[in-house]
Amino acid sequence: MFSSYRxxxxxxxxxxxxxxxxxxxxxxxxxACSSSNSSEPAGxxxxxxSPEVTASSSxxxxxxPAAEPSAxxxxxxxxxxxxxxxxxxxxxxxxxxxPGMEDSLLVLGVKPTAQWANGDIVPVYLQEQLGDxxxxxxxxxLPTPEVVASYKPDLIVLGNSYYADNGVYxxxxxxxxxxxxxxxxxxxxxxxxxxxxxxxxxxxxEQALSDYQRKVEEARIKLAPVAEGKKAVIIRMNDxxxxxxxxxxxxxxxxxxxxxxxxxxxxEKESSADLSLEMLPELDADYIFIANHAGxxxxxxxxxxxxxxxxxxxxxxxxxxxxxxxxAWLNGxxxxxxxxxxxxxxxxxx
Numbered sequence: 001m002f003s004s005y006r007x008x009x010x011x012x013x014x015x016x017x018x019x020x021x022x023x024x025x026x027x028x029x030x031x032a033c034s035s036s037n038s039s040e041p042a043g044x045x046x047x048x049x050s051p052e053v054t055a056s057s058s059x060x061x062x063x064x065p066a067a068e069p070s071a072x073x074x075x076x077x078x079x080x081x082x083x084x085x086x087x088x089x090x091x092x093x094x095x096x097x098x099p100g101m102e103d104s105l106l107v108l109g110v111k112p113t114a115q116w117a118n119g120d121i122v123p124v125y126l127q128e129q130l131g132d133x134x135x136x137x138x139x140x141x142l143p144t145p146e147v148v149a150s151y152k153p154d155l156i157v158l159g160n161s162y163y164a165d166n167g168v169y170x171x172x173x174x175x176x177x178x179x180x181x182x183x184x185x186x187x188x189x190x191x192x193x194x195x196x197x198x199x200x201x202x203x204x205x206e207q208a209l210s211d212y213q214r215k216v217e218e219a220r221i222k223l224a225p226v227a228e229g230k231k232a233v234i235i236r237m238n239d240x241x242x243x244x245x246x247x248x249x250x251x252x253x254x255x256x257x258x259x260x261x262x263x264x265x266x267x268e269k270e271s272s273a274d275l276s277l278e279m280l281p282e283l284d285a286d287y288i289f290i291a292n293h294a295g296x297x298x299x300x301x302x303x304x305x306x307x308x309x310x311x312x313x314x315x316x317x318x319x320x321x322x323x324x325x326x327x328a329w330l331n332g333x334x335x336x337x338x339x340x341x342x343x344x345x346x347x348x349x350x
Contacts, residue, residue, distance in 0.1 A: 073200045082182045083164060089177055092200050093155035097148060097176075099136055100159045101184060102126055103333025104192045107208045108201045113151040125328040125339060145171045155198065159184040159191075185249060185332050192334070212334045216258045219341045222349045223259060230286040232261035234329065235275060235304075237290070237297030242304065246271040251289070251329035254340040261287070280309040287348070288313075288321045291329055322347055 079087045098105055099116035106129055115122055117135035134151065136143050142163060148156065156172050158164050158180040172178045179198060184191035189209060196205030220227075232255045234245035246267035247256025255261045264285045266273045275283075292301050304310050315321055328339035 079179060079198065081179045083161060083169070083180045085169070085173070085178070085180060087177050087179045089155065089198070091154075093177075093198065095151070095153045096155050096157065096199070097136070097151050097153035098155075098157035098159065098195075099138065099163075101157060101191070101195065102130060103331060103335045104184075104188070104195055106130075107192065107334045108196060108199060108204050110199060110201070113153050123327060123331055125326060125331065125336065142168055145175060148172060149175045155179070157181075157195070157198070188332050188334075208334055212338065215338060215341060219258075219345050220260060222345050226348045227259060227261055230261055231264050231284060232256075232287040232289065233264045233267065233283075233285040234289045234291060234324075236293070236330070237300045237304075238293040239296040242275040242297070242300050244273045244275050246273070250332050250336070251291075251324075251340050253332070254337050255289075255344070258337065258341065259344060277304070277307050277309055280307065280313065283313060283315075285313075285315055286320060288315045289329070290321065290323045292323070 073092070075092060076088060076090045079089070081087055095113040096105060096110055097113050099114070102112055102115050102123065103126060105112050106126065111129065112133060114134040114136040115126075115130050117137050117139075119137060119139045120135065122130070122135060136147065136151070153176045156176050156178040158169065158172070158178065160181060160183045163169075164180040169178060169180060179194075181191055181194075192209065193202070193205050196202040234251050234255070236243045236245055244264070244267050245252040247253060247263045248271040252267075252271075256263050264283065266275075266279065266283070290301070292298065310316060324343065326339055326343060328336040329343075
């Protein structure tokens, strides 16, 4: 309807938004901003990522793994997880079940034994590496111990404390050593480093973080003329409504923390907020990125675009509204963050 919009799917040939909200469930925190079955983390620092093969779905958007692998640590080793459990590893883990942390595993050069899924929905941006990996269905809750055991893991990593509740930790720990984070997505750099420790890949983790930081610095230089003093926001929509993504997690973190765009007032101190048409006159964003979850928010998008309040926004009038299709924007990790950076540079400073 809006010919002034630039459609990112068309420009970049990226995969559609079909699974945009899939990996978002991994965070485990239910909010109004999440998909119908997903949850948002309280915050994050886009610097964690996933499995082997390559550290990214795009050679341009992902930091390369360390040239030299970490020296093999001595085993057995004992760790204490963030919930106070003692975790004993008799040997270096090879088969890892870490639902929702696939991005970080791939960055370390590790392919998981199964990947998080909501039915058949999986993070599209990782499927070049994970297309042949079994889907662990979380649509009805955590997989049963029997299902997890079928993956034959020698290490289970739970990305948040909610996954460990109601006796689940104790059941999983009978299958394999189980490490639980309080909330891995709230500190993606830290959780990547911890994964590196658990898997004997600390050097790979540090190299990946260094590569990512270099990518951030290069992007900041390119974007400086258009980003300095400007505010950006992600508007997410699905079948439940329209929401604003703050600067504390996922693509919002990349925009605000990595690339230095300012936060609009509605999410200046919040990680997310509902958006109503009445709020539009106060939407003080210079750049707006729209994520319509697999088309489920079409009715809300139509309502938004038909509103005179929307059409009067400076960002709309000045052709600074972009429809994003890559689900990396709605996921956390070095691979996801790298993809977002590449797209922002392509859109704003080609």
